[in-house]
Amino acid sequence: MWSSLVARTFGVAVAAALLQLVMVIAFSWPAARVAPRDVPIVVAGPQAAAVAERLDRERPGAFDVRTERDEAAARAALTDREAYGAVVTTPSGPKVLTASAASPVLAQQLTALAQVLTQPGGASVSPGSASASVVEDVVGADSDDPRGAGFGALALPLIMSGLAAAVLLTFAIRQAAWRAAGVVVFAVLRGLGVAGIAQGWLSLLPGSYLAVAGVMSLTILAVTGTVVGLAAAVGRAGFGLGGLALLLVGNPLSAATSAPELLPQPWGEIGQLLPPGAAVTLLRSTAFFDGAGAAGPVAVLVAWAAAGFGLLTIGGLRGRVRDEAAPEREPAIA
Structure with missing residues (x-):
């Protein structure tokens, strides 16, 4: 008895310590390895090939560089989310176009890059010179959140509230159909x-309410439906699986404060296949x-939501079978 308690105590303590290490790595490692990796940008103008x-x-x-015929085409690439920035060569020097709404971090890096680009003649551009690069933010971040800090902080509360709601709905509502309605x-x-808080009070986001x-x-x-479905299909372990996938893995890889192309690969791409990353991209x-x-992030979120409701349906059917087979017993989570 005593030895069993000791073993259980140490086992739980070691598991908790390992979980803490995993959490530190999951949240700190992507941020510590932020760097541009095949970032889509456009170059245009007579010296585009040289740049x-x-x-x-x-x-x-x-950078993943593609050339366009002129400045208008370069601007269209930014507004269509096909590139994060553009370099337009002109007789007076390079002109750098950014889209800080897509990633304030990348916009800052491209602005710094503007100071080391070549002039049409091939000389280095010095800060403050008459021919220094002109920088224009084509699609700017919200004026009340120019660095994107507030926007980046939106993702975590959405995930955590979805997880909490999934736990409450699972234990408070037994019938699968009513649980789905609650979701x-x-x-x-x-x-x-x-949305009301983000737009009306904090002024973090423009656009249609x-x-x-x-x-x-x-x-x-997508978040709540997934966790509710996992709990219905595999029991309480579903809460752990949902938290692992959506919070421990999905949130750090969401690129809410950077961009998917700044994260170590293939983790940046994997993050876009999880609800937090898809949500951030869709919100931008x-x-x-x-x-x-x-279109892409919408498909990802719909797929996760559909999978969650599918698992909930399966769990509900299994629970009904158990209830019919053993009506005298209290049914488990379904």
Whole structure:
């Protein structure tokens, strides 16, 4: 008896310590390894080929450079979310276009890069010179959140509230159908509320209130539906699986404060296949880019929500079978 308690105590303590280490690594490692990796940018103008060659030579692997015919095409690439920035060569020197709404961190890096680009003649541009690069923010972040700190802080509360709601709904509502209805009602109400706070009080996001609220609701539907479905299918272990996938892995890889191309690969791409990363990308597209680039993240969130409700349906059917087979017993989580 005593030895069993000792073994259990030490086992739990060791497991908790390991979990803490995993959490520190999961949240700190991506942030500590932020660097540009195949970041899509555009170069245009008469010296576009020379600029692209220098970028590839001096920053190998940092940028995925494509050339466009003129400044108008370069601007379109930014507003369509096909590139994070552009370099337009002109007779008076390079002109750098950024889109801080897509990533304030990348916009800052591209602004710094503007000071070391070549002039049309090939000489280095010095800060403050008459021909120094001009920088223009084509799609700017919200004026009340220019560094994107407030925007980056939105992702974690959405995930945590979705997890908490999943636990409450699972234990408070036994019937699978009513539990599913509770998930939908919570997602709608939570989305409307968070969008109201983000836009009306904190002024973090521009754009249509209903569109932003729709993104918030879809995100919460995917998170809460997934965890509720996992709990119905595998029991209480589903809460742990959901927290592991969505909070411990998904949140650090969401690139809410950076960009997927700044994270170590393939983790940046994997993060976009999880609800937190898809939600961040979709929210940027909806609030700042009139929906450009929204199709992919919408498909990801819908797929997670559908999978969650599918698991909930399976769990509900299994629970009904158990109830019919043993009506005298209290049914387990279904």
